[in-house]
Amino acid sequence: MEGRPTPESMLEALDSAKRTALALIEEALAEEDPAGVLESIRLRFLGKKGEVSLILKSMGSLSAEARPAVGQAANATRDAIESALARAKDTAEGAALDRELRAPPIDVSLPGRPVELGRRHPVSRTGEEVVRVFERMGFKVASGPEIEGDFYNFEALNIPAEHPARDMQDTFYLASGHPVAATLHDGTRGPEPGEVLLRTHTSPVQVRSMLRSPPPIRIVCPGKVYRRDSDLTHTPMFHQIEGLWVDRQVTMADLKGTLQLFATSFFGKDTRVRLRPSYFQFTEPSAEVDVSCTLCGGSGASRSEMEGHEDAGQGNGSIAGKPPQTGPCKTCSGTGWLEILGAGMVDPAVFEAVGYDPDTWSGFAFGMGIDRVAMLRYRIDDLRMLFENDARFLDQFP
Numbered sequence: 001m002e003g004r005p006t007p008e009s010m011l012e013a014l015d016s017a018k019r020t021a022l023a024l025i026e027e028a029l030a031e032e033d034p035a036g037v038l039e040s041i042r043l044r045f046l047g048k049k050g051e052v053s054l055i056l057k058s059m060g061s062l063s064a065e066a067r068p069a070v071g072q073a074a075n076a077t078r079d080a081i082e083s084a085l086a087r088a089k090d091t092a093e094g095a096a097l098d099r100e101l102r103a104p105p106i107d108v109s110l111p112g113r114p115v116e117l118g119r120r121h122p123v124s125r126t127g128e129e130v131v132r133v134f135e136r137m138g139f140k141v142a143s144g145p146e147i148e149g150d151f152y153n154f155e156a157l158n159i160p161a162e163h164p165a166r167d168m169q170d171t172f173y174l175a176s177g178h179p180v181a182a183t184l185h186d187g188t189r190g191p192e193p194g195e196v197l198l199r200t201h202t203s204p205v206q207v208r209s210m211l212r213s214p215p216p217i218r219i220v221c222p223g224k225v226y227r228r229d230s231d232l233t234h235t236p237m238f239h240q241i242e243g244l245w246v247d248r249q250v251t252m253a254d255l256k257g258t259l260q261l262f263a264t265s266f267f268g269k270d271t272r273v274r275l276r277p278s279y280f281q282f283t284e285p286s287a288e289v290d291v292s293c294t295l296c297g298g299s300g301a302s303r304s305e306m307e308g309h310e311d312a313g314q315g316n317g318s319i320a321g322k323p324p325q326t327g328p329c330k331t332c333s334g335t336g337w338l339e340i341l342g343a344g345m346v347d348p349a350v351f352e353a354v355g356y357d358p359d360t361w362s363g364f365a366f367g368m369g370i371d372r373v374a375m376l377r378y379r380i381d382d383l384r385m386l387f388e389n390d391a392r393f394l395d396q397f398p
């Protein structure tokens with residue numbers, strides 16, 4: 001458009017813009033992916049500074065009579081280009097979809113590169129299996145903090161400050177920290193935790209459970225415990241599971257029956273249990289509990305000595321027909337028994353510390369080392385191997 005635009009020249013320009021645009025759109029459809037080209041056509045004609053827009057803007061210079069006709073023509077041109085663009089876009093999208101559907105399907109047959117699945121640690125597996133046996137007897141699992149307060153780990157368990165029994169559980173004390181006070185069953189705060197330490201046994205979980213809920217109670221508490229100890233049979237961290245059963249008239253017979261049922265469920269039906277007198281501050285009377293040796297079946301004879309005999313290695317513990325012993329069993333050092341746990345009747349002083357009436361309630365508690373049970377189960381002779389995380393060692397367990 002040269003000079004002052006006339007209505008005629010503008011109508012002509014609109015007509016030419018429309019024809020050019022439609023031709024370009026037609027051409028664009030031949031492209032593989034016309035979206036970009038279509039957008040540039042839109043900008044060239046309909047954009048702010050596009051050809052049609054400029055014509056519309058210059059209408060101000062027309063006479064009032066000429067304006068409507070040119071305006072209408074400009075709008076019609078814009079509409080025509082817009083709808084041609086929309087149709088072209090539809091067509092292009094349809095074509096793209098068509099191409100995709102006709103293309104050969106994605107080949108998913110390339111073999112994967114599998115990552116070998118890990119496995120449960122022998123200690124975790126053993127702990128879970130022990131828990132499962134007690135769950136079948138109606139025990140619920142309870143847990144508590146590993147960073148404990150003196151009150152829950154010692155004081156409430158009838159082990160006062162300066163008591164020599166504390167030496168047996170050589171304790172890691174922490175310089176600072178805030179062990180939480182127990183929450184009582186009415187939602188209020190339990191006794192102050194006192195000095196901060198790593199729990200030396202899982203018994204504080206029993207204290208917390210009794211503070212939290214009134215009797216009766218039947219729980220097992222598996223978890224990590226810590227003592228300053230390190231040699232062939234001790235690591236500074238190890239695993240315990242403790243049990244607690246409080247009800248009316250619970251007796252030592254219930255304790256023995258429960259442990260006997262555990263032993264046969266866990267180690268095999270011929271396993272026998274024996275209680276020996278012992279001492280713990282929180283139980284009275286107390287006992288060390290042995291099971292008949294899982295390796296020699298209680299005979300005390302080494303396996304190699306038993307091989308070749310008819311009832312060898314069946315773990316039936318029968319003394320009659322015992323093969324001649326020329327060497328002691330290594331697992332039980334020839335005694336025929338394996339010590340696996342400590343137990344006893346809950347001391348009335350513990351009940352008093354947690355607000356249970358010792359005249360109404362009685363109960364038993366027991367505690368065993370999960371690691372030791374795992375060693376017996378898998379015949380591992382060095383406890384430390386369990387915690388070195390050597391995959392060559394761990395891979396040997398199913």
Ligand code: PHE
Nearest residue numbers: 201203342343344365366367
């Ligand atoms: N808490 C004891 C310990 O760790 C084990 C135990 C628990 C003994 C319950 C008796 C009763 O040595």
